Amino acid sequence: MLSLKGLRVRYETPRGPFEAVRGVDLEIEAGAFFGLVGESGCGKSSLGRAALRLEPIAGGQIIAFGEDITHAPPRRLRAFRQRAAMIFQDPYASFNPRRTILDAVMEPLRLHRPGPAAAQRDAARALLARVGLSPELEARRPHALSGGQLQRAAIARALALEPALIVADEAVSALDVSVQAEIVQLLKALRAERGLTYLFIAHNLHLVAQICDRVGVMYAGALVEVAAPEEIFTRPRHPYTRALIDAAPSAHRRAQPVTPPRLVDLGPASSGCAFAPRCPQAHAACLRDAPALAARGGGLVACYTPL
Ligand SMILES: Nc1ncnc2c1ncn2[C@@H]1O[C@H](COP(=O)(O)OP(=O)(O)O)[C@@H](O)[C@H]1O
Ligand code: SF4
Ligand SMILES: [Mg+2]
Numbered sequence: 001m002l003s004l005k006g007l008r009v010r011y012e013t014p015r016g017p018f019e020a021v022r023g024v025d026l027e028i029e030a031g032a033f034f035g036l037v038g039e040s041g042c043g044k045s046s047l048g049r050a051a052l053r054l055e056p057i058a059g060g061q062i063i064a065f066g067e068d069i070t071h072a073p074p075r076r077l078r079a080f081r082q083r084a085a086m087i088f089q090d091p092y093a094s095f096n097p098r099r100t101i102l103d104a105v106m107e108p109l110r111l112h113r114p115g116p117a118a119a120q121r122d123a124a125r126a127l128l129a130r131v132g133l134s135p136e137l138e139a140r141r142p143h144a145l146s147g148g149q150l151q152r153a154a155i156a157r158a159l160a161l162e163p164a165l166i167v168a169d170e171a172v173s174a175l176d177v178s179v180q181a182e183i184v185q186l187l188k189a190l191r192a193e194r195g196l197t198y199l200f201i202a203h204n205l206h207l208v209a210q211i212c213d214r215v216g217v218m219y220a221g222a223l224v225e226v227a228a229p230e231e232i233f234t235r236p237r238h239p240y241t242r243a244l245i246d247a248a249p250s251a252h253r254r255a256q257p258v259t260p261p262r263l264v265d266l267g268p269a270s271s272g273c274a275f276a277p278r279c280p281q282a283h284a285a286c287l288r289d290a291p292a293l294a295a296r297g298g299g300l301v302a303c304y305t306p307l
Contacts, residue, residue, distance in 0.1 A: 002197070035202065214228060
């Protein structure tokens with residue numbers, strides 16, 4: 001469904017080029033609910049957006065639906081983006097404040113599926129109903145909806161062109177826990193109904209573990225571990241995954257600081273393993289070359305001495 005090979009994303013900044021994604025290999029199978037976690041700034045959004053060719057690609061390959069789209073020209077890209085949609089954290093920022101909800105959900109149809117307006121309106125209404133929004137909300141403007149309602153509308157809009165792949169970037173992170181759970185249930189039901197595949201980005205490891213069938217852990221622009229959620233929790237193999245789990249709030253424990261006190265953050269190492277400055281297990285070999293992802297148990301881990 002989606003295959004990233006050595007993907008690199010580089011931004012030009014006033015202080016020079018900055019590589020936010022540093023050679024990521026990732027395979028997401030059709031029908032998967034793939035969760036991507038890691039602390040803020042590690043490159044999750046850059047990776048998710050780059051997978052849809054929304055960021056500058058500095059190297060590697062993106063293969064989606066069996067097609068290499070790394071350098072696809074605008075025409076092919078337009079076709080690709082009808083099969084792959086994105087949902088963002090802040091729906092208020094992604095809706096035009098002056099347009100009604102119905103209008104917003106009709107817009108992709110107007111742009112990409114020319115046809116009678118009445119049919120487009122019916123299709124948009126059916127989508128709004130499917131995501132659980134009652135008909136009286138369709139004439140409202142975005143700011144007259146709650147965050148949860150508007151995120152439902154964003155999902156309806158993302159579904160308008162019947163995509164097969166959805167990148168959800170912190171799509172529930174700003175919502176209350178109970179609303180989060182409802183939206184997650186909706187995403188799961190839609191996957192079964194419509195055969196969707198998700199790349200679900202979140203910083204809450206527990207949430208991701210509950211809903212995803214595979215989890216990728218990202219650190220400093222690279223994937224450091226990929227495994228099933230139960231593996232990640234019961235047997236984290238990368239020291240960073242271990243630190244994330246120790247730091248994450250759970251049902252029984254309050255949140256700990258993201259960086260446990262014994263780990264000192266010295267920033268990414270210039271060569272070798274990027275986690276070395278914070279790693280309690282670092283040894284000389286870790287500083288020479290960066291470890292590559294390698295098979296371990298049922299997953300993948302990038303560490304010379306996995307746990
Ligand atoms: N357009 C951009 N220009 C320059 N730097 C960027 C840009 N977008 C993101 N970055 C930087 O890239 C790094 C990764 O950002 P991001 O992908 O948003 O991380 P995450 O989603 O994991 O929080 C951060 O250091 C961020 O400041
Ligand atoms: S390679 Fe070395 S520094 Fe990096 S995570 Fe593994 S033990 Fe720690
Ligand atoms: Mg982000």
